[in-house]
Amino acid sequence: MSIQPADRCFSPIDPFAEADDDTGDIKKVENHIHIRIQQRNGRKSLTTVTGLPAKFDPGKILTFFRKEFACNGNKVNDEKAGEVIQLQGDQRKKVLDFLVDKKAGLGLNPDNITVHGA
Amino acid sequence: MDNEVQDQPERKASRKSVAFTDEQLVVETDGSVTIMSAAEEPKETAQSHTPRTPPLSAALEAFAVADPSSQAAADEAAPPEDGGLDLSLLKKKKKKKKVEGLDGDAEAEDGAAPAEDGGLDLTMKKKKKKVKKVEGTEEDEFTAKLKQLEVKDTEGAEEAQQEEGDMETGTGVWGHSESKTIPYTLLLSRFFTVLSQKNPDHSLSGTKSYKIPPPQCMREGNRKTVFANIADICKRMKRTEEHLTAYLFAELGTNGSVDGNRRLVIKGRFQQKQIENVVRKYIIEYVTCKTCRSPDTELNKGENRLYFITCNNCGSRRSVTAIKTGFSAQIGKRKKMQG
Numbered sequence: 001m002s003i004q005p006a007d008r009c010f011s012p013i014d015p016f017a018e019a020d021d022d023t024g025d026i027k028k029v030e031n032h033i034h035i036r037i038q039q040r041n042g043r044k045s046l047t048t049v050t051g052l053p054a055k056f057d058p059g060k061i062l063t064f065f066r067k068e069f070a071c072n073g074n075k076v077n078d079e080k081a082g083e084v085i086q087l088q089g090d091q092r093k094k095v096l097d098f099l100v101d102k103k104a105g106l107g108l109n110p111d112n113i114t115v116h117g118a
Numbered sequence: 119m120d121n122e123v124q125d126q127p128e129r130k131a132s133r134k135s136v137a138f139t140d141e142q143l144v145v146e147t148d149g150s151v152t153i154m155s156a157a158e159e160p161k162e163t164a165q166s167h168t169p170r171t172p173p174l175s176a177a178l179e180a181f182a183v184a185d186p187s188s189q190a191a192a193d194e195a196a197p198p199e200d201g202g203l204d205l206s207l208l209k210k211k212k213k214k215k216k217v218e219g220l221d222g223d224a225e226a227e228d229g230a231a232p233a234e235d236g237g238l239d240l241t242m243k244k245k246k247k248k249v250k251k252v253e254g255t256e257e258d259e260f261t262a263k264l265k266q267l268e269v270k271d272t273e274g275a276e277e278a279q280q281e282e283g284d285m286e287t288g289t290g291v292w293g294h295s296e297s298k299t300i301p302y303t304l305l306l307s308r309f310f311t312v313l314s315q316k317n318p319d320h321s322l323s324g325t326k327s328y329k330i331p332p333p334q335c336m337r338e339g340n341r342k343t344v345f346a347n348i349a350d351i352c353k354r355m356k357r358t359e360e361h362l363t364a365y366l367f368a369e370l371g372t373n374g375s376v377d378g379n380r381r382l383v384i385k386g387r388f389q390q391k392q393i394e395n396v397v398r399k400y401i402i403e404y405v406t407c408k409t410c411r412s413p414d415t416e417l418n419k420g421e422n423r424l425y426f427i428t429c430n431n432c433g434s435r436r437s438v439t440a441i442k443t444g445f446s447a448q449i450g451k452r453k454k455m456q457g
Contacts, residue, residue: 034444034446036371036444036446037371038371038446038447039370039371039372039386039387046447048445048446048447050444050445065390076447078445081444081445082142082447084445084446115370116368116369116371116444117370117371117396
């Protein structure tokens, strides 16, 4: 903030405004990718990938996943989480590998990805 | 279970044997696992173990050692993979002897190994008084065993013991006139011995491990898991049960309830290993101080709904992210109907 030139100081973002932690948080979270797992019945499980960057086409990623991991999956538009990719089975490791991989994958920063679940 | 397989295939083998042994699996902050016999007073795991100097192997092979050690502990038949094992298993006297014997054989077989082990033994002796007694008997056994072996082998072992004894006095390999090159592992072990002698605080701070009892998991019926000692674990970590519960539920993507004995009932099938992983994540995220890695911290609500961790050791204060459940998919139409 302090390095900004004087005229920029009057930008619409008021640094001294009451911090609205909710909206501030969501913007941060948006570029953070969460890979989660959900248990289903029996030995089945479901992998969900949320927060993929908008520059990637979720549909294309999904088709790649389905083909590569030999699993079914679909994409869901969630109000809060945006586009969510759901995959059948536990694909967390594979998804993470793909997202991080620089050559064959998207080459994303692993720091921005969290893998949840046990 | 099935979720786990892809993540850590190497652990799969040991899981079943680990889950219900009487040993205490101890989770450390850095993610490594140690096993101790449950026969010891359980409280000791929390405190008196912590100030001990880390096994040399920790330095030599970083964290990778912890897993094999837990594995080997799980089935005694497996020979130890390195010297670091011995240290972590020291508490188990009977088992240890067995391991030691095996180790001795391995030592005698190749010349390079004894050096490392010798250094290790030395460090052990100096750091742990309790161990000394055990060590004595083992040494005897060890030497007795060696006598039975052929001359060539004993030579190697003798060398090892020589190297072992004279690190301080400066004879043998460490002698002033000695021209033989000293292997790196030996030098490293000497460094750590000297460090722990002269400057114990220094050698401890980095690797001081934080230990909590392992989560006890039982299956309740077919699709519920009981996390029995959550109260105990929370007490150790100085966190509320609600907080840990909320985190567990968010991470595992389920829900559950607390039963009459303050045990946590989680919906879904989870194994001890899985719970352990999540608890470990929790510790890293919400318990340890990021600056000094001390687990002696407090979690409290600061201003505007944020949670802060205050370290009692170094006094640093940091905010932690609130627990968020995130997106959860709708599973099955029938579930939806139920609500």
